[in-house]
Amino acid sequence: MxxxxxxxxxxxxxxxxxxxxxxxxxxxxxxxxxxxxxxxxxxxxxxxxxxxxxxxxxxxxxxxxxxxxxxxxxxxxxxxxxxxxxxxxxxxxxxxxxxxxxxxxxxxxxxxxxxxxxxxxxxxxxxxxxxxxxxxxxxxxxxxRQIPMDIINKIAAMSPPTNKKETQAFLGVVGFWRMHILNYSLIVSPLYHRTQKKNDFKWGPEQRQAFEQIKQEIVHAVALGPVQAGPDVKNVLYTAAGENGPTWSLWQKAPGETGVGDKEDPRPATLQRKRRYWQPMKGFELLQR
CATH class of the missing domain: 3.30.70.270 (Reverse transcriptase/Diguanylate cyclase domain)
Incomplete structure (x- = not known):
């Protein structure tokens, strides 16, 4: 072969x-x-x-x-x-x-x-x-690397799913770009929960909020660049906690970059993802060495 x-x-x-x-x-x-x-x-x-x-x-x-x-x-x-x-x-x-x-x-x-x-x-x-x-x-x-504008427009125009299959299809589309989205797993957790076999499909306020939020995150997604080294490069650790345990991701902010959101949004316009987003399973202890 x-x-x-x-x-x-x-x-x-x-x-x-x-x-x-x-x-x-x-x-x-x-x-x-x-x-x-x-x-x-x-x-x-x-x-x-x-x-x-x-x-x-x-x-x-x-x-x-x-x-x-x-x-x-x-x-x-x-x-x-x-x-x-x-x-x-x-x-x-x-x-x-x-x-x-x-x-x-x-x-x-x-x-x-x-x-x-x-x-x-x-x-x-x-x-x-x-x-x-x-x-x-x-x-x-x-x-x-950036999300193409035609993909952004396609995701932004998507209607709310009406069953598990449509929800899985939507998650498949947005999931490809998960590395561009801070706290992706936490945001889409209510949607994933509805796709599980043991759960009936119910579209409530929690799912509606998650659906609209992840679409907005895609629209405002940051570009990803290579990891850099140097005294002027700032490493930023983001942490959050959800029902399934803690989540964390480590990013870089290059010199001269400004935030993408309001004054309280610390995310730079271009981010370098140092480690992949990881969410431990419930019941496991997160150890950092």
């Missing part, structure tokens, strides 16, 4: 650490269908439709190993072609640099390597060079 697809969170942290000024993204067109299946492998993908038997001769979408195989083949091609520094997640690739010219040259070389390896490139899927770009569903600018 090929090299595993890299962890999304690790990719985000690595791209943060570059603190780049310019970006470009490359997305191969129909990458799976650019990969031929060996003749001896094709029988295992046979299927019948309207009484006629068919089989795939290209790597099919939906097969559990297709992303891993595709990622590995593209990774091998880029390594053999000595591609410039980049990050890759299956068929999505991003390059960065300090100038538009530098990024443009890096992108052109990667495109050339992929074309020579037999992959197709759709020019409309090549974005940049730009100082702000979207990669892996996240908006990137100056080494900081």
């Amino acid at each position: 090929s090299a595993a697809v890299p962890d999304m969170l690790k990719l985000q942290y690595e791209l943060e650490s570059k603190a780049a000024k310019w970006y470009a993204t490359i997305d191969t067109a129909n990458a799976f269908f650019s990969i031929s299946l060996a003749a001896e492998c094709r029988p295992q993908f046979a299927f019948t439709w309207r009484g006629v038997q068919y089989t795939w001769n290209r790597l099919p979408q939906g097969w559990k190993h297709s992303p891993t195989i595709c990622h590995g083949l593209i990774q091998t091609a880029l390594e053999k072609g000595e591609a410039s520094e980049h990050l890759q997640c299956i068929d999505d690739i991003i390059v960065w640099g300090n100038s538009a010219e530098e990024v443009s040259e890096k992108g052109k070389k990667i495109i050339q390597i992929l074309l020579q390896a037999g992959f197709a490139i759709k020019r409309s899927k090549v974005k940049g060079p730009a100082q702000e770009i979207q990669f892996l569903g996240i908006r990137w600018h100056d080494g900081q």
